[in-house]
Amino acid sequence: MDNLVYNYIKENQAEILVKWMDRMKEKADERLIKQVSDHMFTRTSNEFIDMIVTNVERNHDEFIAKLSDFAEKVVRLGWPLTFVSEGLREFNWLVFEGMKEDGLITPENQMDIVYDFDKWSTPMSNEIVHIYSQTWERTVSLQKIALQELSAPLIPVLEKITVMPLVGTIDTERAKQIMENLLTGVVKHRSEVVLIDITGVPVVDTMVAHHIIQAAEAVRLVGAKCMLCGIRPEIAQTIVNLGINLNEIITKNSLRKGIEAALEITNRKIVEVEE
Known part of the structure; x- marks a missing residue:
């Protein structure tokens, strides 16, 4: 990722997290927010942003490890894949907006940064969808086995x-x-x-x-x-x-x-x- 974008994310991570949580609460289904405490939502959101930043740092192995842990947690919490995918898009938009407000994005470099964003975020989005889907399928399979064992005991x-x-x-x-x-x-x-x-x-x-x-x-x-x-x-x-x-x-x-x-x-x- 371009150093300009990388440095902005690292320096403004805490502020991005606060704005991200506010926006995601507005977008989320009311039942999704109610089923987790504010503390849990904050903690999980922090893990999500930290996971993205890890990928920004190009530490792929650590990113995959954090993504697997994150996927396990959000599947248990009942967060749908659409909410997670929307979270990544919202993160990108917040960074882009913030950089424009700070004058870091100009008409001259805007297309290069947009291209750089897409080149970085698309593989990560695909990885998130892949890991989340695998975790969800595994969880549903285990639940199905457990239900079958309990559904008709003799x-x-x-x-x-x-x-x-x-x-x-x-x-x-x-x-x-x-x-x-x-x-x-x-x-x-x-x-x-x-x-x-x-x-x-x-x-x-x-x-x-x-x-x-x-x-x-x-x-x-x-x-x-x-x-x-x-x-x-x-x-x-x-x-x-x-x-x-x-x-x-x-x-x-x-x-x-x-x-x-x-x-x-x-x-x-x-x-x-x-x-």
Whole structure:
């Protein structure tokens, strides 16, 4: 980078940071600003400007290291790529404006400085987009794996009895995960009765019921019985109105009654112990 621009940035870094934060707060979505404290916004902004200055100093290895750390942080904070890219453009504009005000940019050298700015900022912008995208994809991938592990757990509560509590909406992809976990878990835990608890499922439509019926049939084929628990009155009414046939599945309105029925199926019962 031209020494004129380099020296201006180094000498005015603190002032540029303050102006940059003010402008970015004006441009940012209100929800983005609210979700981080002023201290965190100031700290992260400082890191962003410091990262750019590192690139100004042509220390590429240090710049990449700082960029990777910065990308990890802003992805966690939920800053979109557009906000980060806009931040770089705003930085360039602040430097350009400041240099014009100080008389460092003249009609004679303006085109050379604009060219120099573009030659410096375009590769950096591309690097920022690349690292940010990689970090975002890695984070989303890890979150997806974690959600899959938590989306349909099969819990052995008693010998021969396992429970799968379902919470949230069931789509086709999740239904596939439920089926896989059910079949794997039934064999692994040697279950005779599997209770699917849908207390936390907000809506049971034709598609959801179809997936549940398929899961129950698959469980029956591997030698276990499937029981559907947590059928609330509004869910029961929906099932009747849709004409969904659950005759082949044992249903209970609560997990407690389901466990009691599962104990009976496995020739056991709950006995109160006298004190």
